[in-house]
Amino acid sequence: MASYRTPLGRARGMGAAKQGVGHFIGQRVSAAALIFLVLWGVFSALTLARGDYDAAVAWLRHPLNATLLALTIGVGSYHMQLGMRVIVEDYIAKPLNKTLLLILNVFVAWGAGALALVSLLKVAVGGGAY
Amino acid sequence: MAEAAPGVRERPLSPYMIWRWHVTMAASILHRATGSALYGGMLILAGWAVALASGKGAYDTYMGLLGSIPGKVVLFGLTVCIFFHLANGVRHLTWDMGKGFEPRTANLTAVVAYAFAVVAAVAVWALAAATGAL
Numbered sequence: 174m175a176s177y178r179t180p181l182g183r184a185r186g187m188g189a190a191k192q193g194v195g196h197f198i199g200q201r202v203s204a205a206a207l208i209f210l211v212l213w214g215v216f217s218a219l220t221l222a223r224g225d226y227d228a229a230v231a232w233l234r235h236p237l238n239a240t241l242l243a244l245t246i247g248v249g250s251y252h253m254q255l256g257m258r259v260i261v262e263d264y265i266a267k268p269l270n271k272t273l274l275l276i277l278n279v280f281v282a283w284g285a286g287a288l289a290l291v292s293l294l295k296v297a298v299g300g301g302a303y
Numbered sequence: 304m305a306e307a308a309p310g311v312r313e314r315p316l317s318p319y320m321i322w323r324w325h326v327t328m329a330a331s332i333l334h335r336a337t338g339s340a341l342y343g344g345m346l347i348l349a350g351w352a353v354a355l356a357s358g359k360g361a362y363d364t365y366m367g368l369l370g371s372i373p374g375k376v377v378l379f380g381l382t383v384c385i386f387f388h389l390a391n392g393v394r395h396l397t398w399d400m401g402k403g404f405e406p407r408t409a410n411l412t413a414v415v416a417y418a419f420a421v422v423a424a425v426a427v428w429a430l431a432a433a434t435g436a437l
Contacts, residue, residue: 201399204392211385215427222370222436226359233355246352249345256338282342285349292352 196255203252210245217242230296239297243290250286254278330413334391337384344381375437382427387420 176183187193217238221229232238257278265271322328347369354365368374394412397403403412431437 201396204396208389208393211389215382215385219427219431219434219436222366222431223434226355226362229355229362246345246348253338253342253345256335257342260335260339281346285346289345289349289352292349292356295356296352 196258200252200255203248203255206244206248207252210241210248213241214245233293233296236297239293242293246286246289246293250282250289254282257282326413326417327409330391330394330416333387334395337388337391340381340384341388344384347377347381370437379424379428382424383420386423387416390416390419 217232221232224232233242258275261271261274261278265274351365351369354361369378391413394403394416397412403409428437
């Protein structure tokens with residue numbers, strides 16, 4: 174059967190969704206990273222729960238811990254923003270509500286991620302709130 | 304026109320008409336439910352980072368909150384969510400490679416994901432208790 178798509182439409186490779194496979198691939202790659210980051214995170218939570226404030230500051234001043242925690246927060250926020258987007262798109266039918274929730278989702282995910290990142294950098298680089 | 308002519312076999316029902324609870328569909332919806340719960344978990348983690356950056360007083364208050372009975376209930380629930388979402392996420396990644404779609408395999412891996420979530424969460428909390436983290 175002949176294709177009725179224009180050459181430009183075929184070159185862009187986008188259908189009714191108006192987007193490509195970026196969401197799909199981003200979700201999967203971040204998922205693969207989170208397998209390792211989350212296992213490390215659970216292990217780290219046990220360490221942190223044993224110690225007090227000074228121990229937590231000392232823990233976060235170690236570059237490896239700061240880097241892995243920053244990645245966990247950054248990749249986790251990205252992954253959860255993508256996942257919540259799909260949930261909203263699937264269950265919220267009204268266009269206005271859907272759009273508002275999708276924007277709120279981006280604000281919350283990026284806001285929480287940025288807040289956590291700046292906070293941990295303040296401790297990791299500055300040595301806590303002394 | 305809507306009536307099937309005599310002799311024509313019955314039309315298949317829409318999946319929407321025949322859905323029922325099954326281990327695989329429960330795993331599917333639980334993947335979304337646990338993912339949403341972990342969304343809240345990220346907010347708790349962000350709160351922890353803010354408390355740590357705010358000083359010893361704020362940190363001790365926040366850790367006291369997490370260490371209270373309701374705090375521990377929430378954290379244990381999130382631990383189960385983490386391990387279920389992790390195990391079921393690996394199921395999704397294998398499906399993306401085109402493997403594991405046979406009904407028997409899909410049922411088995413769903414049950415394994417449930418079991419892993421509970422066993423791993425209990426193991427982590429037992430380890431926490433044994434090492435004095437609780």
